[in-house]
Amino acid sequence: MSASGGSLPLTLVELLHHGPLTDVTVHGPAGRDTQITAVRIVDRLDALNALRPGDAVVLTASAASAAWTVEMALRAAWEHAAACVVVAGDGGRTGSVGELAERLGIALLVVEGDALDVAVRIASAVARPEAGRTALVAEAARAVAAAGVRPSAVLSALHGALPATSVALTTPSGEVAAGRAAALEEKPGTLRVTVAVPAPNGEDLARLTARFRPRAAGWDDTVREVLGLAVAPLTAWAATERLAAERDGHEAAQLLLDVLDLLGTVGSGAPPSGAPGPGAPQAERDRAGAFARATALGWPLRGPFVVYAVRPDGPPQPHTGPLLTARWARGGPDSGPLVAHAGVWVSWRGTGPDEAHGRDPVADAERHLRGVLAVPGRLPRLTAAVAGPAPTLEDLGAALDDAVAALALARTGEVVRADRTGPAHLLAALPREALQGPARTLLEPVLAADRDGTLLRTLAVLLDVGGAPSAAALRLGVHRNTVTARLERLRGLGRDPDDPALRLPMHLACRVLLDDPDAPPDATAGGGTDSG
Template sequence: MTGIPGLEPLTVAELLCGGPLNTARLACDVPLDRPVAEVRLLDDAAAAISCPPHTALVLTEQAARGGWAVEVTLRQAWERAAACVIAHESVVTSPIADQVATRLGVPLLAVPDDPHSAALRVAAAIARPEATRSALIARCALRLAESGENARAVLGTLNAELPGVHVALITGSGTLLAGRAAALEAWQTPDPAITVLSTPIPGPDGLELGQLIAAVTGRAKAWHTTITAVLSIALAPLTAWAATERLRTDRAPRLATALLDRLLTEETPETLVEATALGWPLDGPLVGIALLRTGPAQDLTAALTGALTAAWDLPGPLVAHGEGWVSWCRDPISWDPALNRLNAITGLAAGVAGPDRDLRRLLTQAGAAAVVARSHGPGTLVRAGELGPARLLAALPAELSGTARDVLAPVLAADTDGTLLATLTSVLDLGGSAKDAAAALGVHRNTVATRLERLRELGVDPTDPRQRLPLHLACHLVR
């Protein structure tokens, strides 16, 4: 029962994957790229001593009496560099055997049928590796066709059909869209023991949508070729899925924006039903976030909203609203990871607010906080509750500075060296205290008093409650 010389032998992974052992349960977490050169039926565990390397050891039920026989065989397999140990599932019942297999790095396969027939099937398969590989690829193609045009389903099929391989769909910038995080991890942090095979996925418009990556342990070339072949079969359903998704994200965000606007202006039963159907949280204390772009002002494109929505993995919807996007949900959560991820797509700042029972107030407060955050640059997150007057003032839009100059025109005209404006600002900042302002400015208190007297002559009175706020705002805008 020996493999054909010259051809690369099948690996354990290939035996499992649609091969002669596709009904077997893999009882441990170990690399499966071990070549299988030979099969040996063992009537007792000690017979493994005479096996050459790369043998698949098949334990008969007679040999496997008692959980310890399986362990002894695993140990022998480890010492003989055997490919794997195959036994009937009724004897691989102890979790301990799995643990020993994992510790020794020997694949332990539990088969539901007679181990003798499993041995025969393995023998037949390793005698014709290329035929087995073709059968394997054909089987994967069939399964992929059955899974339909849906990224999650396609990736689920790939991961199920390619044992020991982690497959993921990622964006160009390395965001996981579907599949296993382990694959992305291997892609990001190279490990000499792990090979990452990747295939770019063309989008409907010809631009690269992302990549299909597969992380596989070991260096068995033929197995890599097989995996790459299977990945390329998966490209077609993925491209089709991308086209459908794009259409949907193109349409859906606008509908959502319109619905949110209606919801915030006039809450009718219809809007409530629509929002509820979309799964939007509406009652109870809510927490919310508003996101604003930090770059130069430009229109929100549906594509951008689509990209952000795709990367949004928190509970609650992400809806384009006003100049940016908002989201809200019921339970307080940590927004930072999501902000960081979205910020990588386009520069964003965020304001968060809540908990609040009123969605309108919640989003307004979050929006205000986002304006403040924007003034601090991308990636900033500001909580509405933490907004101090200074930060609010700092965030005043620069467009208002003309108005401010009008308000302060008399002062600016008379203030040749800027001392009047500085004094006015200082007094206002310090709550109207001339004494504190003198200390802050480093002048005598009488000097401040004199300057305030001059300001009052110019019609500007920081102690007048009606003037105080506009004056204070104007001072900050002008400076």
């Protein structure tokens, strides 16, 4: 009794999990994916010499009459690479038989009923292995449906349905969100199957990865089908979490507006020391309620504060908020809460006692901010600003405005301090496209005489450093005499950087014509070697 030629062989795991056997006790390795290619009925011990690899050896009642005959069958199965040994009734009653099965690595199946009836049922399963795989998928569907939408429960259901298989749910950046990290480890002799979990916009929200040792051709398709059962609940979970995050984000943004508004209308900027009495004015009750909600969220409410403003590059996407929040949370408590405000994301934190005694809290905040933004992730480049210190909660609104204003002047990828926003940032914030024509008209004499761009760059740097040739030479990386010679040429062309009437328009025109949108505002190209 053997498998049909066109079918994929049944495995021991499939027989145990989804085969026709009931009330089976297994001694030895139950999780083996050994293929069962035929059923061998043994009623005489000399038949053990005719075993073949892949046989399921079924001992009749007379052949399994004593423990030593079962032990002999186990040894013969091991010598001939048989798949398993099956006995009915109490053939595996002694502990020594089970211990031998464990040592030899041969599964001993003790089942209820008549041995010949068991042999027929196993032979039927071996002849139609696809029925077992269909049952496996059906059982997996029931388990996944019962698990709900929580990733941990869904992954647990997948592990129960796919024996000897590791499954992991990973983020697009490769982090394990649920399941077993072993699914991502490259191991010799294993295969990997990956199924995408799509977001509503069609992008990959996450990935399900399964790793297993190959059983037979086509088993990877079975694994892929089972993983596909988990896509719908995981997508539903993600949608639920995203809606909750958006709701919480909107509530936090409104609460910040309420707090800032109340600070300007009621009393001092300090948080209330207690709940207002029944007869307190409505404004005081509103203020107390807003501060209570802010306290529940863990918001810093006692100054002095430093303030952050952050802007991701590119148009906003549905996943931008959750991804930015997750990255921000990795910065620890020093990062503070992250709230949508004035078209960007803002945060604030109280300064510690060390910063209050001589250290620059804004510099510390800037270093921390750079560290947070340096964490790799799926988000595009981030631009940020830091402002402060704001002495009290009443000053928080002004500090937030300063940070947002500084962020508007910053270039993509920059981290700027609001108290050090210089002319270069202000010039860079102007509409360059609209000023291209007037800039070329103003500097036309310089452009006409400038063969390699050195005169224009020298003029820009001279205006940056207030017209000092030594400082300009250091910035350009050339000799001071070279800068002096170029300065005389500029004066001869009627574009003297010391001319008060021309200084500001020429500075703006240089920025418009020279600035690379992706370069820092204070970066200037080298000065060349032309000295005349």
